[in-house]
Amino acid sequence: MTGVPLAYIFRNLWVRKLTTALTAGGMALVVFVFAAVLMLAAGLEKTLVETGVDDNVVVIRRSAETEIQSTVDREQASLVAARPEIATARDGSPLASKETVVLVVLPKRGSENPSNVTIRGLSSTGIALRDQVRIVEGRMFRPGTSEVVAGSRIAEGFKGAGLGESITIAGKTWTVVGVFDAGGSGFASELWGDTDQMMQAFRRTAFSSVIFRLAPGTDYARLRKVLEDDQRLTVEVHRETAFYAKQSELMSSFLSVLGSILSTIFSIGAIIGAMITMYAAVANRTAEIGTLRALGFRRVNILVAFLVEALLLSLVGGLAGLGLASLLQFYTVSTMNWQTFAELSFAFSMNARVVMQSLAFALFMGLAGGFLPAVRAARLDIVDALRSV
Amino acid sequence: MAVAEPPIVEIVGLAKSYRRGDQVVPVLQDINLSMTRGEFVALMGPSGSGKSTLLNLIAGIDTPDRGRLAIEGVDITGLSEGELARWRAEHVGFIFQFYNLMPVLSAFENVELPLLLTRLDRRRRREHVQLVLELVGLADRADHYPSQLSGGQQQRVAIARALVSDPTIIVADEPTGDLDRQSAREILDLMESLNERLAKTIIMVTHDHLAAERAHVVRHLDKGVLTDRIERPRARATG
Numbered sequence: 032m033t034g035v036p037l038a039y040i041f042r043n044l045w046v047r048k049l050t051t052a053l054t055a056g057g058m059a060l061v062v063f064v065f066a067a068v069l070m071l072a073a074g075l076e077k078t079l080v081e082t083g084v085d086d087n088v089v090v091i092r093r094s095a096e097t098e099i100q101s102t103v104d105r106e107q108a109s110l111v112a113a114r115p116e117i118a119t120a121r122d123g124s125p126l127a128s129k130e131t132v133v134l135v136v137l138p139k140r141g142s143e144n145p146s147n148v149t150i151r152g153l154s155s156t157g158i159a160l161r162d163q164v165r166i167v168e169g170r171m172f173r174p175g176t177s178e179v180v181a182g183s184r185i186a187e188g189f190k191g192a193g194l195g196e197s198i199t200i201a202g203k204t205w206t207v208v209g210v211f212d213a214g215g216s217g218f219a220s221e222l223w224g225d226t227d228q229m230m231q232a233f234r235r236t237a238f239s240s241v242i243f244r245l246a247p248g249t250d251y252a253r254l255r256k257v258l259e260d261d262q263r264l265t266v267e268v269h270r271e272t273a274f275y276a277k278q279s280e281l282m283s284s285f286l287s288v289l290g291s292i293l294s295t296i297f298s299i300g301a302i303i304g305a306m307i308t309m310y311a312a313v314a315n316r317t318a319e320i321g322t323l324r325a326l327g328f329r330r331v332n333i334l335v336a337f338l339v340e341a342l343l344l345s346l347v348g349g350l351a352g353l354g355l356a357s358l359l360q361f362y363t364v365s366t367m368n369w370q371t372f373a374e375l376s377f378a379f380s381m382n383a384r385v386v387m388q389s390l391a392f393a394l395f396m397g398l399a400g401g402f403l404p405a406v407r408a409a410r411l412d413i414v415d416a417l418r419s420v
Numbered sequence: 421m422a423v424a425e426p427p428i429v430e431i432v433g434l435a436k437s438y439r440r441g442d443q444v445v446p447v448l449q450d451i452n453l454s455m456t457r458g459e460f461v462a463l464m465g466p467s468g469s470g471k472s473t474l475l476n477l478i479a480g481i482d483t484p485d486r487g488r489l490a491i492e493g494v495d496i497t498g499l500s501e502g503e504l505a506r507w508r509a510e511h512v513g514f515i516f517q518f519y520n521l522m523p524v525l526s527a528f529e530n531v532e533l534p535l536l537l538t539r540l541d542r543r544r545r546r547e548h549v550q551l552v553l554e555l556v557g558l559a560d561r562a563d564h565y566p567s568q569l570s571g572g573q574q575q576r577v578a579i580a581r582a583l584v585s586d587p588t589i590i591v592a593d594e595p596t597g598d599l600d601r602q603s604a605r606e607i608l609d610l611m612e613s614l615n616e617r618l619a620k621t622i623i624m625v626t627h628d629h630l631a632a633e634r635a636h637v638v639r640h641l642d643k644g645v646l647t648d649r650i651e652r653p654r655a656r657a658t659g
Contacts (some may be wrong), residue, residue, distance in 0.1 A: 034536075036525075036529070036536060038524075038525065038529060039522060039524060039525055042524035042525070043524050045524075046523075046524055051429075066514050075498075208548075286654050287428065287490075318518075318520060319520070319522055319523075321520075322514075322516070322520040322522075323522075323533075324481070324532055325479070325481050325503070326508070326509065326514065326581075327505050327506065327508045327509025327510075327534065327537045328505070328537065329501075329502060329505045360588070413482070414476055414481055414482050415480040417481075417516070417520070
């Protein structure tokens with residue numbers, strides 16, 4: 032047995048275009064906020080996950096969590112870099128990079144507001160380890176000079192960080208000789224220069240981290256245990272992908288919680304809006320409901336018809352909200368990552384999970400708003416309903 | 421003489437009352453009525469006499485307090501709500517005073533509604549709908565919406581809807597109550613021809629004497645009691 036025809040449900044929404052548009056519009060705004068926050072969290076995650084390369088391993092001081100907080104002294108760094116499990120370059124040298132990572136304060140372009148920027152000192156091996164990084168303007172810095180290259184986000188966003196400009200850090204002037212693209216990764220929010228120059232300028236005697244490429248066929252878990260159990264070392268070992276993904280956890284979970292709370296509050300308004308619309312629909316169509324029941328349609332047919340109507344209404348709202356939110360993908364956010372305290376740029380990112388969650392949220396609002404009116408419609412007495420012509 | 425046919429509607433000792441606050445208001449008291457197949461009965465009476473309630477009971481959209489109400493030998497007072505809905509879909513065609521068409525559905529779709537509750541496939545449904553629309557003279561208006569039709573035409577669509585599932589009885593509540601004289605006459609002609617040519621059993625509530633004149637039997641209700649019975653010779657009587 033089929034129920035009330037879909038054409039009846041659909042055209043009733045179409046007939047009252049203005050009410051439908053207003054109600055769906057309210058829902059669209061809520062879905063927009065909901066999707067926007069999810070997209071922000073997804074974008075942050077994506078950026079940090081893409082920063083890592085799966086075969087790369089990051090070694091930092093035990094319980095340091097980030098490279099900024101880490102110090103690995105020269106002796107320990109050399110011990111790590113000498114491991115036989117490290118892949119070698121064509122010339123036979125190990126693909127291991129001892130790096131210095133420092134936070135510096137730079138003024139933003141336009142507003143002049145100071146913000147933390149990560150500056151990384153690395154060797155040519157370190158550059159080779161980052162496959163996703165390529166120079167788009169100018170050239171790479173030369174070892175042993177006070178030249179730096181800037182990630183594209185830094186070059187755009189910070190004063191003196193553009194190609195040919197110069198910045199003064201630690202009492203020394205550094206010339207920006209190149210801008211690099213980092214394929215959407217977190218490196219786009221870094222400045223890179225020569226390790227030895229950096230260590231001198233910042234008066235460092237120790238490195239921050241050692242990054243190396245695993246030799247093919249290496250048992251990562253075993254190597255990790257060997258390094259972490261080594262009495263001469265006080266280090267922890269991470270796969271680069273996991274290391275960066277973990278940096279997004281705090282902020283993305285904060286964003287998700289914030290988004291959920293905001294959306295919940297907003298959704299109450301949208302649900303009430305849908306409820307009023309649907310109650311009005313039931314009241315206006317009481318005689319039609321009575322007629323359908325007289326013709327032999329059951330209470331459950333009526334219940335389903337009005338629920339489907341509310342769900343369709345919310346689907347329209349949900350799709351409109353998502354359409355609006357998808358425009359955010361053209362927008363890049365720059366903010367401080369609380370885990371590293373450094374400026375990080377990332378884009379709103381819409382993925383299948385965001386779409387599904389947003390639509391599910393919209394449909395939930397439709398169901399919540401439509402349920403009571405649908406029950407009222409289904410419970411109408413036939414004779415009373417017919418009399419309401 | 422032919423052997424008397426078993427009654428298609430058989431009502432014995434039917435009673436119905438409404439509760440208004442603490443008071444129980446009797447609407448129908450001890451109604452006895454029987455109709456044979458192909459009969460056309462008009463129920464008349466002043467407002468509040470209970471004629472609409474009696475019609476609703478026969479149509480299975482209201483339930484009596486006591487009494488027997490059998491249609492084709494089936495006592496519908498014992499049916500559950502779900503069974504009653506299915507029974508209505510199969511056995512009752514409704515004609516309302518205000519046509520009660522779905523404004524968002526075309527004439528065709530309105531007529532098709534009762535068939536959605538049957539097992540007929542799309543093609544068969546289309547055939548049935550076209551047949552009844554031709555019968556009421558609106559085959560060329562199938563795609564029109566109710567707002568594009570006159571009152572008389574809307575009532576024809578409603579009559580087509582009442583006919584499409586070939587029900588046992590057709591109940592009509594003031595079918596001409598909202599129509600001008602000319603349209604009313606056309607609707608009554610249509611109902612009369614359905615009764616005479618298709619042998620449809622019709623029970624109609626009306627205030628209109630012109631309407632009642634078309635029926636074979638006119639029953640009067642007063643204060644919930646059936647009073648007199650007036651018969652009119654059947655037009656197609658063979659003599």
